[in-house]
Amino acid sequence: MAPRLPADRLRDALLERLRALEAQGASRREAIQDLFPNTQLDDEVLESVTAALLSGTNLLLIGPPGSGKTSLAKDIWNLYPKDALVVEDCPVQDDPFSLISTEFAARHPACPACRTRHGAVSYKEIGDFDAARVDAKKVPVKVARLREGYGFARLQGSPEVFPDYLTGAINLVKLEEIGDPESPLVLEPGKVMQANRGVFLVDEVGKLPRGTQNVLLQALQENIVTPSKSRETFPASFVAVATSNLADLEAIEEPLLGRFTSVYVPFNADHAKNRLIVDLALRGARLTTPTLVREAAVLLIERWRKVSGESPELGEVGSNRTMIDVLRRAEAHALLRGAALVAGEDFLRGAQEAMVGRVRGRSGEGYLENREAVEAFLAKQSPKALADAATDYWCGFFVEVLKEDRSEGDRTARELKDAAAQPKLVAEALAGTSGLAKLRRFAEYVDAREAAGASPEVKRDRFSMVLKTFEATGTFDAPKTPAAPAKK
Ligand SMILES: Nc1ncnc2c1ncn2[C@@H]1O[C@H](COP(=O)(O)OP(=O)(O)O)[C@@H](O)[C@H]1O
Numbered sequence: 001m002a003p004r005l006p007a008d009r010l011r012d013a014l015l016e017r018l019r020a021l022e023a024q025g026a027s028r029r030e031a032i033q034d035l036f037p038n039t040q041l042d043d044e045v046l047e048s049v050t051a052a053l054l055s056g057t058n059l060l061l062i063g064p065p066g067s068g069k070t071s072l073a074k075d076i077w078n079l080y081p082k083d084a085l086v087v088e089d090c091p092v093q094d095d096p097f098s099l100i101s102t103e104f105a106a107r108h109p110a111c112p113a114c115r116t117r118h119g120a121v122s123y124k125e126i127g128d129f130d131a132a133r134v135d136a137k138k139v140p141v142k143v144a145r146l147r148e149g150y151g152f153a154r155l156q157g158s159p160e161v162f163p164d165y166l167t168g169a170i171n172l173v174k175l176e177e178i179g180d181p182e183s184p185l186v187l188e189p190g191k192v193m194q195a196n197r198g199v200f201l202v203d204e205v206g207k208l209p210r211g212t213q214n215v216l217l218q219a220l221q222e223n224i225v226t227p228s229k230s231r232e233t234f235p236a237s238f239v240a241v242a243t244s245n246l247a248d249l250e251a252i253e254e255p256l257l258g259r260f261t262s263v264y265v266p267f268n269a270d271h272a273k274n275r276l277i278v279d280l281a282l283r284g285a286r287l288t289t290p291t292l293v294r295e296a297a298v299l300l301i302e303r304w305r306k307v308s309g310e311s312p313e314l315g316e317v318g319s320n321r322t323m324i325d326v327l328r329r330a331e332a333h334a335l336l337r338g339a340a341l342v343a344g345e346d347f348l349r350g351a352q353e354a355m356v357g358r359v360r361g362r363s364g365e366g367y368l369e370n371r372e373a374v375e376a377f378l379a380k381q382s383p384k385a386l387a388d389a390a391t392d393y394w395c396g397f398f399v400e401v402l403k404e405d406r407s408e409g410d411r412t413a414r415e416l417k418d419a420a421a422q423p424k425l426v427a428e429a430l431a432g433t434s435g436l437a438k439l440r441r442f443a444e445y446v447d448a449r450e451a452a453g454a455s456p457e458v459k460r461d462r463f464s465m466v467l468k469t470f471e472a473t474g475t476f477d478a479p480k481t482p483a484a485p486a487k488k
């Protein structure tokens with residue numbers, strides 16, 4: 001048996017998962033996306049991330065706020081194998097090989113506690129530790145479950161995070177009381193020690209002060225850390241996954257930057273992935289949000305990203321967080337109305353609140369200016385996003401069901417128009433008793449396209465809502481031949 005470093009363990013786990021997914025019939029792209037179930041990103045981005053992890057490097061995720069960097073980092077931790085062979089009574093879950101393999105111990109020394117307890121040296125002679133003299137059979141080992149604080153640590157970068165927070169410290173008062181420098185009561189393990197054997201997630205690494213960045217650098221270079229007020233070093237061997245906004249990139253110290261492979265994580269170009277982000281976020285929501293409304297929210301944010309500049313004060317307005325929040329707010333408005341379903345009007349208000357609520361400004365004046373820009377955008381573009389989503393919906397039906405038969409499209413449109421004004425026709429179509437065959441056919445399409453398992457009441461409201469949105473947004477008056485073919 002050979003010791004395996006965190007990067008190797010992550011790589012093996014990744015490969016194993018990939019193979020398993022491919023064996024189940026997933027394509028390479030699908031398999032790679034499935035590795036990161038909570039983070040929908042463009043295939044190329046996830047491919048770069050996966051390749052970086054397979055190459056065994058530390059990873060720096062760079063991108064605009066709200067693109068999914070932290071979410072991706074958490075998915076990487078979830079991939080990491082949780083069971084690890086450790087020295088039984090070690091405060092930092094040492095690898096037993098650190099005690100018995102001279103070669104491994106040179107790169108990954110055991111903690112002082114393990115060296116004095118199992119390494120045949122006293123605390124005074126700790127510098128004389130020699131793995132060759134340790135009897136492997138006498139080292140107590142166990143399989144431990146890695147978790148936060150034990151093989152996993154997470155740090156939110158900010159200027160207030162001082163080096164001690166990463167290095168940990170020896171509490172000198174307690175040391176006097178207890179006498180044993182390795183007692184868990186005396187040693188307060190810092191974040192890098194807690195990450196030993198696993199993953200260290202450093203959010204917004206560029207916001208860390210220089211001294212704190214240096215602690216991280218030492219750990220990445222030498223796999224060790226020295227707690228403050230201590231003369232001994234502790235092991236700190238882990239895969240680091242860090243994130244940074246573009247704005248903070250220049251604040252990352254050059255040598256530290258050199259320890260990472262960076263991958264740029266932009267907002268998705270792939271529309272289908274953006275739709276999945278909102279589907280993911282709306283799982284377990286209280287009310288049903290029809291696909292028409294979901295689509296509108298995604299189109300609106302995608303359009304904002306196209307037309308908005310690089311202004312950092314408006315950086316959050318187009319984030320994935322905002323895209324999700326548009327729909328959460330829309331749901332809140334539907335709840336306020338006492339509705340069972342989120343409708344177009346809720347979307348318009350949700351978009352307004354979520355996007356305007358994320359406007360920032362350096363000054364009061366700047367804020368007002370930015371706010372005006374967002375409001376001007378919304379006045380024109382949110383009704384348009386809803387209309388485009390409705391057109392897309394209708395086109396989907398026209399292409400998939402009607403096979404682009406224009407006269408059939410005209411006849412269907414007429415029946416739908418009538419039904420939009422007469423709730424009774426809708427009820428009949430849903431009950432399957434309607435004499436209007438085209439209306440019935442469209443009702444089936446809506447049913448198949450929307451979430452399954454809706455109550456009859458929700459089904460009725462949903463169908464009416466689609467028809468009303470068509471009517472309100474002029475979908476029926478749009479050119480009969482769809483401009484863009486519907487996506488499959
Ligand atoms: N690409 C994405 N896929 C799935 N969810 C996302 C994505 N991007 C953002 N989110 C959601 O939006 C929120 C903010 O994302 P986060 O990962 O914290 O962004 P970042 O760290 O890039 O600022 C999270 O709740 C996350 O679930």
Ligand SMILES: [Mg+2]
Nearest residue numbers: 069070203243
């Ligand atoms: Mg983040």
Ligand SMILES: [Zn+2]
Nearest residue numbers: 090094111114
């Ligand atoms: Zn130890």
